[in-house]
Amino acid sequence: MTLDSLLAAGAPPVCAILRGLRPEEAVEIGTALIDAGIRIIEVPLNSPEPFESITALQQAFGTTALIGGGTVLSVEAVDDLRRTGGRIMVTPNTDPAVIARGAQYGFDMLPGFMTPSEGFAAVRAGARRLKLFPAASVGPTYIKAIKEVLPRHVGLWAVGGTGAETIGQWLGAGCEGIGVGGALYRAGDTAATVADRAKALVEAWRALR
Template sequence: MKLQDALDAGAPPIVAILRGIRPEESTAIAEALVEAGIRLIEVPFNSPDPARSIAAMAEAVGTHAAIGGGTVVSAAMAQSLDDAGGTFMVSPNIDPAVLKHARELGLDLLPGFLTPTEAFAAIDAGARDLKIFPGSVLGSPYVKAIREVLPADVRLWAVGGVGAANIAEYRAAGVFGIGAGGSLYRPGDSAADVGAKARELLDAWKAAEI
């Protein structure tokens, strides 16, 4: 499933970032997230054997959720993501060559930026979903200011320090979606733990409807 397909099917724009997940636990945690209502799942490439985890998740829940790879910083990583069955690519930076290769593979793009210059470089490279990272460093007023200068068709996602406690202020600042990492999953968490935290996060998202 592609990222936009998941959104069109009613998935909330929340990416579960599973940094450090191991292949042997990936299926159970992906199933717990989908059952809780989160349908956008990212496996960062600095996790143990990320391609195996992505492949396992894509096979288990890929018809119900979009499975992507994060911390993708090279064309080889983008290729590995595509080969594993992932459908969207998240990066911490703007590398036009990597974004170009990912687009050619048919991957949805979600590159990370901090400054307006980086944001417009990503837009020039074909991205229409942008990750402001780390989102909490300059806070929601900065997010609001960035949102005001971006093209209307560009969707802004806040990642880094954004969770149930501060979703409302970031939604008010104009973000389209968020990425949740440590507030949702840490290595060693059980599938039940992740599912419970996912439901809490979704409740906070719904309470912040604007």
């Protein structure tokens, strides 16, 4: 299971960011997302017991979805993430050592960047995709500009202020996909609430095709 294979199979280019998720609700929230069609799920490591949640999600959905961790800030955290069986690693920055360790393990990676210098540093360290964060602070026009200088093979994902209302703008500007946090899940949300939001997001994406 890779990000390339998921996208090639027609999965929505949406990464669900479950910041604040608790292990006891992981499978229920994951089920709501999977049933809506979302196949990429990230649990940020500043959530309660994140590795337990990632392990539970991986065991439940690892054959049909790409599961992993976000806010990965150290090489040690990359090692811990590997032990969960997760396959995607998301960072808020472009720490070369963290990216290089993720590449060593064969993770799909979305390191966070804002400037061309950060983007090129991440690519040199082994990244094939980049996460523009916080995306809403610069807008879709920034994607068009920065794609002019980044290597053509590098896929860009927008994270921060993204959702059903703006997915068309980001994809239209040249993003490969988006990551969605609070517009999908906030700590304490019920699975029913997440299901409704996820369905609306997937429907918004399908309307663009």
